[in-house]
Amino acid sequence: MTNAARLIIVGCGHMGLAIVRGLLGVPPHRDIVVVETSAERRAVLSAYGGFTIASELEIAEGDFVVLAIPPQVFGAFADAQRHRFTPRTPVLSVMAGLTSRAIATALGTSEVVRAIPNTPSEVFEGMSVYFAEAAVSPRTIAQSDELLRAIGKAFRVGAEELVDDATAICGGGPAFVSYIVDAFCQFATSCGFTEAAGREMAVQVFGGTATLIAESGKPPMQLCREVMTPNGTTERGIAAFDAADLKKSVLAALTASALRSRELASMSAGVRVGETDG
Numbered sequence: 001m002t003n004a005a006r007l008i009i010v011g012c013g014h015m016g017l018a019i020v021r022g023l024l025g026v027p028p029h030r031d032i033v034v035v036e037t038s039a040e041r042r043a044v045l046s047a048y049g050g051f052t053i054a055s056e057l058e059i060a061e062g063d064f065v066v067l068a069i070p071p072q073v074f075g076a077f078a079d080a081q082r083h084r085f086t087p088r089t090p091v092l093s094v095m096a097g098l099t100s101r102a103i104a105t106a107l108g109t110s111e112v113v114r115a116i117p118n119t120p121s122e123v124f125e126g127m128s129v130y131f132a133e134a135a136v137s138p139r140t141i142a143q144s145d146e147l148l149r150a151i152g153k154a155f156r157v158g159a160e161e162l163v164d165d166a167t168a169i170c171g172g173g174p175a176f177v178s179y180i181v182d183a184f185c186q187f188a189t190s191c192g193f194t195e196a197a198g199r200e201m202a203v204q205v206f207g208g209t210a211t212l213i214a215e216s217g218k219p220p221m222q223l224c225r226e227v228m229t230p231n232g233t234t235e236r237g238i239a240a241f242d243a244a245d246l247k248k249s250v251l252a253a254l255t256a257s258a259l260r261s262r263e264l265a266s267m268s269a270g271v272r273v274g275e276t277d278g
């Protein structure tokens with residue numbers, strides 16, 4: 001991390017750990033401190049090594065703070081910890097549905113970057129989208145960008161509402177994709193494949209197709225049509241998707257998820273942040 005004394009990750013659950021594990025795997029060496037209130041979780045984290053585990057937050061000059069706690073507890077966190085933040089403490093929030101302004105106001109620092117990463121960060125395949133108000137310093141933006149790029153791809157958006165939409169696409173995306181991969185696995189085992197064989201086929205098909213889409217540069221529907229021989233097996237499968245309106249279902253799921261993020265963001269912007277529930 002660019003000249004930062006320490007990288008402090010507050011909250012080390014699924015997302016916090018994905019970020020830490022991703023960062024531990026790539027140079028440069030970072031002095032990482034994880035602040036975790038759950039004793040049970042601290043015990044789990046101690047098995048990993050490579051970072052310091054603390055139960056109490058302490059912030060020194062130059063430290064960079066990543067907030068990966070649940071949005072519901074942020075209000076109480078801000079009430080208890082606000083005094084540790086200065087108006088220039090750099091903060092990268094990955095909390096879904098909390099606006100950068102609400103976070104800045106609650107903590108008393110104007111240096112807030114709001115990002116939505118995802119759990120593939122753990123294997124350096126993360127996808128993060130982030131927003132920063134114009135007043136945020138180039139240094140904090142560069143530090144956030146560097147951190148997010150260490151664990152995958154990242155880009156900045158100029159309108160904060162797009163982070164809510166990205167919450168559905170990137171944040172929820174791994175869950176949505178896993179849901180569909182599970183259907184492939186279920187089908188494979190129902191045919192008589194072992195669970196391991198079904199998993200291997202499904203994972204390779206999804207990973208291989210993602211690489212093919214990326215490397216060919218072709219539109220996804222072109223790749224779809226290219227393997228649809230008239231009256232063939234793929235065409236029959238796509239016809240079943242269309243009959244079930246699968247694309248409409250996927251769009252409805254993404255829209256519902258993005259709307260929920262906007263709902264949470266507007267609640268956090270207008271009322272005490274601790275009252276959010278999502």
Ligand SMILES: NC(=O)c1ccc[n+]([C@@H]2O[C@H](COP(=O)([O-])OP(=O)(O)OC[C@H]3O[C@@H](n4cnc5c(N)ncnc54)[C@H](OP(=O)(O)O)[C@@H]3O)[C@@H](O)[C@H]2O)c1
Binds near residue numbers: 013097117
């Ligand atoms: N999971 C994802 O794919 C994903 C994607 C994008 C963004 N996010 C965001 O990332 C954040 C964390 O999500 P998650 O899925 O990692 O949740 P999680 O697994 O529940 O992890 C949150 C961790 O923070 C701990 N914690 C709670 N209050 C704390 C405090 N005051 N100080 C330090 N630690 C505290 C929790 O301990 P207790 O269990 O004791 O409360 C828990 O271990 C959320 O804001 C979420 O919106 C998640």
